[in-house]
Amino acid sequence: MRSARGADGSEIVFTRQERVLLMELSRRPGALLSRSELHRAMAATGRMAGERNVDFIVNRLRARLGDDARAPRFIATQYGEGYVWIAAADRPDGVAAFVVVGPVRGExxxxxxxxxxxxxxxQxxxxLGSGRKVVLVPDWQGDEAAQVAFALEISLHAELSDLHAAMALRSLPSGRVIATRRAxxxxxxxxxxxxxxxxxxxxxxxxxIAVPDGSELLTPSDVPVEIRLNEAGRALTRSPERWREAEAQLRKARDERPGDPSLAILWALNLFARxxxxxxDPGLASPGGATALEDEIETLVLGNLAGIEDNALLxxxxxxxxxxxxxxxxxLAEQLADEAFADSTAFGAAYATRGQMLMCxxxxxxxxxxxxxxxxxxxxxxxFHIYLLVLKCTxxxxxxxxxxxxxxSEELYLARPNSRWMAPFFISPYDDDLPEPVAAALSAYSPERCQQVLRHLYQTSARHFLAAGHRASVMRGLATGLRRLVGPQAIPDDIARLLAASIR
Structure with a gap:
């Protein structure tokens, strides 16, 4: 198999690595193939690195096939284990959509x-926008060939001049009803x-997507709530300011359930995202703006701890x-993280949270x-993968x-190429020559912009380290690069003192 035909009729020509992986998976449909098995099969190409490179090739192949890892049609992930080829040989009747409106029953x-x-x-x-397809299939029966994330079932009843409607929204493929409405x-x-x-x-x-249900069973690969909020925003908006989507949804939910402690924690997380x-956020530029948000976060969390005792993710x-x-x-934060780890199976989320406290x-x-x-x-x-890689770099x-x-950082850029905008944060203070794209970007900054960047890095990351030497090491690479390119006026006085003290 050298190529395939896309849905638009265009030819997709595969690389040698992609062909090997595609053939290895598709010839054993339904079978779980581990990374090590796929790595051995692909070693014959002579270009393989470590087993994690298998993930990169899978990711690239999905992109070329138009496959979505969250709602796969071809390659499904078994977290921590490997991959499964799930595509049937012939699926002419399959529906591919984010939401199916159907079945529609009654009058x-x-x-x-x-x-x-x-x-x-x-509507x-x-x-949902163009990135999330919605199809109306009145007689839809939830066929096994479908690749659908949600189904909205509608039942109708006419009575004199009125129309009654009952709606049930299901999450697929589990079929679980997640919301109902009567109109x-x-x-x-x-x-x-x-x-x-x-x-x-x-x-x-x-x-x-965003709100962890305390009754749901958690798996080791479940992600932290801050990542769920981001994924929920990604599902419903293309804007990079996903906290705005979360803010709108949370305002409405909190108006409906003002005393809900889980929503209070989610609101605090949304403030954290800002x-x-x-x-x-320009709205935080005024003196005390960020401090006021942190005050509100602290109050929300401390006031709602008793209400989230049984929810490990919260x-x-x-x-x-x-x-x-x-x-x-x-x-207290360490105690909460340790209790959540001890009492649940959400290992992945706990690793991320406990790791931050250990490093600091x-x-x-x-x-x-x-x-x-x-x-x-x-x-x-x-x-979640990107989040963990950034934490590891820090x-x-x-x-x-x-x-x-x-x-x-190279693993980060491999996993998500558009994350290279973060490269300035990871530059080394010992490199005489910065990568050309990084140098060009930083050279364009005014001294005021440089100081804003450095203060942001300090406030969101470096300040949490207890040792001054660790704080200085987080700041030194970017600060050194900006001093070289823009001059000493690029460095805020307090950060300059921190860096100077650490090398005495």
Whole structure:
């Protein structure tokens, strides 16, 4: 197999590595193939590195096939184990969509019913955008060939001049009902009701992805809540400011359930997302803006700990937030993280949270070991994988392991090429010549912009390390590069003093 034909008729020509992997998987449909098995099969190409390079080739192959790791049609991931070829030999009737509106049951033939159902489908497609396909299949039966993330079932009943509608939103392939809605409307007004129902469905999808249900069974590869929030935003918006989507959804949810402790923790996480965003939120530029958000985060977490006692993911989120605000709650944060790890199977999320506290206490090798364990559980190229790699780079910077930083940052760029915008944060203070793209980007900064970048790095990362030497090591690479390219005025006075003190 040298090539394949895409859905648009274009030819996809595979590399030798891609052909070997594709043939190895597709000739054994349904079988779990480990990384080591695939690595051995691909070694014959003579270009293989470590087993993790298998993940890169899988990721590249998915991109070329138009396959989505979260809703795969061809290659499914068994976290921490390997990959499975799930495509059937012939699937002419399969439906591929983010949401299927269907089946539609009951008295669905009237003009009012048809206009309602079509309006729901159209409005949901508009709300989700072009990246998330919505299809209306009134007689859909959930066929096994389908690749669908959610199904919106609708039942209709006409009574005199009214139309009654019952909706059930299911998560697939599990079939679990995640939200229901009952609506009653005048038949003559049915066409205008699609907007409200579509907004309800969109909000329910966001909550399902973002909000950890305390009753759900957790797996070792479950991700921290801050990553779930990001993934929920990614599912519903193409904007890089995903916290804005979360803010809108959380405001609505908190209005409906004002005393819900889980929503309070999620709101605090959304405030955290605003604080770490780059470029910084202009709304936080005023004096005390960031401090006010951290005050609110601290109050929300401490006031809602009792209500999240039985939810391991939310306890880990609370630990992360108390750690981040840096208000003297490190021991409480460590206790919460340890309890969540001891009481649940969410190993991956716990590795990430506990690793941050270990590295900031100075236990760099132990933190890196936890990050590596989390990386083994993470989907290659996923938000969680990228998050862990960035944390690992930070730990290695603090420990002044510059070769380790270089290796890990290259793994980061391999997993997600568009993450190279982060390269300035990982540059070495010992390199005489910066990579040309990095040097060009930094040279364009004004001294004021340089100081803003350095303060952001300090506030979001370096300040959490207890040892001044570790804080200085996190800052030194970027600060040295900016001083070289822009001059000493690029460095804020307090950061300059930190760096000078660390080399005495």
């Amino acid at each position: 669905a033939q009237s003009a009012a019913a048809a206009s309602l159902v079509q309006g729901i489908s159209d 949901l497609a508009t709300l 009653r409307m005048a038949q003559r007004e049915a066409a205008g009701q699609g907007v409200a129902i579509a907004r309800w469905a969109r909000g329910a999808i966001w909550r399902h 604080l770490i965003q780059w470029p910084p 306890k880990l989120a609370a630990a992360k937030l108390l750690f981040f605000t840096d208000r003297g709650h490190l021991e 206490r100075g236990a760099i090798p132990e933190a890196v070991a936890l990050y590596d364990k989390g990386i083994e559980l993470a989907e290659f190229g996923s938000d 730990a290695l910077m603090a420990g002044n392991d510059r070769p380790g930083v270089a290796r890990t």
